[in-house]
Amino acid sequence: MPSWWFQLLSWRSLQVENGRSIRKTAFILQGQEESARPDLIERVSFRTKAVTEVKKSGYGKHISGGIRMDTSGLPQSTESYWLQAREKTGFPPLKEDIYADTAVIGGGLAGMMSAYELSRRGRDVVVLEARTLFEGTSGKTTAKLSSQHGLHYAKMLKMHGRKKARLYFEAQEEAIAAVERLAEAGASCDFERKEACIYAETYEGKRELEKEARAYHALGIPGIYEEVDSPSERVKAKLRLPDQAQFHPVRLMNWLAAEIEKNGGRLYEQTRVVKTKEGEAVRIDTESGAVVTADNCITASHIPFQDTAGMYFSRLEPERSYSIAVEADPSQVQQMLLGIDGEKVSLRTAWVDGREMILVGGQSHKPGTVASTETCYEALARYAYRELGASRIHWRWSAQDFTSLDDVPYIGRLTRWHKHTYTACGFKKWGMTGGIAAAFLLADLIEGRENRMKPVFDPARSSxxxxxxxxxxxxxxxxxxxxxxxxxxxxxxxxxxxxxxxxxxxxxxxxxxxxxxxxxxxxxxxxxxxxxxxxxxxxxxxxxxxxxxxxxxxxxxxxxxxxxxxxxxxxxxxxxxx
Ligand SMILES: Cc1cc2nc3c(=O)[nH]c(=O)nc-3n(C[C@H](O)[C@H](O)[C@H](O)COP(=O)(O)OP(=O)(O)OC[C@H]3O[C@@H](n4cnc5c(N)ncnc54)[C@H](O)[C@@H]3O)c2cc1C
Incomplete structure (x- = not known):
């Protein structure tokens, strides 16, 4: 029997201590039904407590240890907590023409992992980073390593069919397992297995979640769907996915950089690529005039800058989001949470400044379209005080990511006419697993090996x-x-x-x-x-x-x-x- 097999349970009502009834339905891993119940009861009573506290303390305010706080507790500057862990900086800029087997443009997770994988396979690799390594979105992410990508699988199932949607899930699972292996091999990156959970606060959201749960069932994804059958309850339903993970992205990338160098790879910072051209080899022009000639080139620059090749700027939608690291009781956030409606916050715990804190993310919008971006941080702060009883905000930062036209990343040859120029982009805010998955696929494509993920992510696919x-x-x-x-x-x-x-x-x-x-x-x-x-x-x-x-x-x-x-x-x- 395959490992993803699970039972379809009929609808039922479950009476809990405080008298509300909770309907728990659908897709529960075989043999796990009993162990799921206490957690369900605990989470529901937490939400009730949080809502009562809001009523007592008033909107945007929170009473904590006798100190009245409002949203003004945001740190003055915006700085990513993750980037404080950067170990080695000051890689040289490229000043002379060089040759490499593979040039990787961009020192984010997609680029670093691709460079690592290729160097591990014995390839001569150079990484060309326009600014400082890791400083792009990978250094400002939330760093959940999850196959649960918001509301994703129902749509993918409809657009691409069962086989591709299932492969997409497997690619994410393999990426999580790969980071776990790297952590075991010495990449000290706070890797921790955690359950992921998306939840709905409206009845419309609940219907969407139910649809997503049905897609999980069709695809053999071992999710657990739960409904709360009480109009007064704020969370109406949730879809859990056990055995996912969270980690520290910059610690992993520190390790990758060291390994790339150990494997003979070269890393350059302050080296912006302005043009690539494919002939016998790929010619890569940098801003300073230095040229790299490479047999293969991976554009992992978040969004390809080669405008006429593939018109990626027209196929990728950017979205900015905000994050804050808050001091609050971390036991409130036992899973990696993501609201699919309401305030759509993303929550996880992380060890920050020697304490376990809660990272709160959200307030997404298209870049350049919000009159005052400070209001986005303020809204997150209000949420943290009100819902989590936060006592202090330690860090705040923001970043953006791109989404493809069908919500599936573009990983593969830049266009169908390119033979040696590749890309990995359009991760829809899931580029931690996506970037790792990209590295394995691109390394196989460069080496001419079969890879079953190729049609799923092919940038030339029809959607x-x-x-x-x-x-x-x-x-x-x-x-x-x-x-x-x-x-x-x-x-x-x-x-x-x-x-x-x-x-x-x-x-x-x-x-x-x-x-x-x-x-x-x-x-x-x-x-x-x-x-x-x-x-x-x-x-x-x-x-x-x-x-x-x-x-x-x-x-x-x-x-x-x-x-x-x-x-x-x-x-x-x-x-x-x-
Ligand atoms: C707020 C937020 C939260 C997120 N949370 C999660 C999460 O919890 N889990 C998850 O899986 N994903 C998450 N993501 C998504 C994930 O962080 C990104 O998909 C991923 O970091 C993208 O990695 P990348 O390597 O493609 O891009 P980047 O990390 O941006 O790296 C690209 C690099 O290329 C460089 N570059 C650009 N142009 C050039 C050029 N012309 N020449 C040379 N170098 C160049 C840039 O300077 C940059 O360093 C989140 C995204 C956001 C915005």
């Missing part, structure tokens, strides 16, 4: 009418942003910003992205993104210029923080003498 509809919607949305920001009657501020802040102002016929430095001077840049000329907007919390079309971001000097842009924002002189 049917739903994906086409999404593409049309995205193109019209991006087009809207592109033109709206350049129309002459666009309402833009006439005033220059306060010190430490930025604003887009009209200057002659164009837009200027103006940042007022603390010393009173101004940095004036073109307000048109260097990628495809959408108007950028000011991100107050991160002090950056963000492009709402394709997610490129720039610092106040105009330097590229995130692609697909590879060129800085042009300097611009204000023509009214301001």
């Amino acid at each position: 049917g009418p739903a994906a086409a509809g999404r593409l049309a919607k995205k193109l019209s949305g991006d087009g809207g942003w592109m033109f709206r920001s350049h129309l002459p009657d666009t309402p833009l501020t006439e005033e220059l910003p306060e010190p430490g802040s930025g604003a887009v102002v009209r200057s002659g016929a164009g837009l200027a992205a103006v940042y007022r430095r603390e010393d009173g001077g101004i940095n004036s840049l073109s307000g048109a993104c260097s990628h495809l000329y959408c108007g950028v907007t000011w991100n107050e919390a991160e002090k950056s210029w963000d492009c709402p079309c394709h997610g490129s971001r720039f610092n106040v000097e105009g330097e590229v923080l995130e692609g697909p842009a590879v060129k800085p924002l042009a300097k611009m002189k204000l023509d009214d003498g301001k």
Whole structure:
């Protein structure tokens, strides 16, 4: 009997201590029904307690040890806790032309794991990182290692069929097992097996969850679906997936970097690739003029910057999200939780500054489309005080990720015409398992080995009418942003910003992205993104210029923080003498 076999149980009511009835149904692992019950009772009584506390303490406020707090307890600067663990920095920039068997562009988890896997197989590998290793989204993630990717499998089953959806699940499970093996082999990365759980707070969400549970059943995914049959209860249903994991991403990447070097690989920082061209070999041009010639090239730059090859900017939707690390009773969060509706928060525990804290994530939005990004942090803080009884917020940071047109990453050859240039992107905020899975698939493709995951992730796959509809919607949305920001009657501020802040102002016929430095001077840049000329907007919390079309971001000097842009924002002189 296969290991994923489980029983379909009939609907039933289960009476619990406090008198509410809970319906527990559907897909419970064979032999685990009894052990699931005490946990269910415990979780439900916790939620009741949290709701009562909110009523007592008032919205956005919490009484803790006699101290009244509000949402102002956010740390002043935004910094990822994970990145504090970076062990070795200062890898040299590439200054001369070199040859390598495989060049990996991008030092995030997808790139580092691919480079590690290839170097382990005896390949001569170089990693080219535009900024500092790990500093991209992989250093600012939540680092759940899970095959449960929100509401995913019902949709994938419908779009791609049972075989591919099942393989997708297996790819994630294999990735978790791979990290566990690396941890056992010495990669000290706080790897810990944990149950994952998505939950619904509305009846509509509950119906979605039920659909997802049915897909789990069809795919043989060992989930446990539970319903709470009480209108007063905030959580209406949950879908649990046991035996998933969480870890520390930067600790793993520290280890990968050391292993790559041990295996003879070379790592370069401050080395932005601006162009790749495939001929006999792949020619890789960097910003400094140094050229890498490689037999194979992996673009693991989060989003491919090779615009004309595959038009990835039009097939990937960026989304930013926010995270805070809070001091609160960690026993409240015994699983890795993700709300599929309501405030849609993501919760996990982590050892932060020597204590077990709770990481709270959420407040997703398209980059460049929120008037004040500080409000996103404030909303998370309110949630933490209100729902978790947080006493202090230690860290806050944000990041973005890209989603493909059918919610399945693009992993494989960059286009069907490329023979030696590959990519891994579009992880939909699940690139921890996705990045690991990408490494195994890409290494096999480069070595000409069969890999059963190839058709699942093939970037040239056809995804049917739903994906086409999404593409049309995205193109019209991006087009809207592109033109709206350049129309002459666009309402833009006439005033220059306060010190430490930025604003887009009209200057002659164009837009200027103006940042007022603390010393009173101004940095004036073109307000048109260097990628495809959408108007950028000011991100107050991160002090950056963000492009709402394709997610490129720039610092106040105009330097590229995130692609697909590879060129800085042009300097611009204000023509009214301001
Ligand atoms: C808030 C948030 C929470 C998340 N939580 C989870 C989670 O719990 N579990 C999970 O599985 N996933 C999660 N994800 C998703 C996951 O973090 C990402 O999918 C993953 O980190 C992407 O890895 P990457 O290597 O593709 O990209 P990155 O980590 O961004 O690495 C890309 C690197 O390429 C470099 N680069 C870019 N352009 C160039 C160039 N032209 N030349 C050279 N280098 C270049 C960048 O500087 C960067 O270092 C989350 C994402 C977000 C935003």
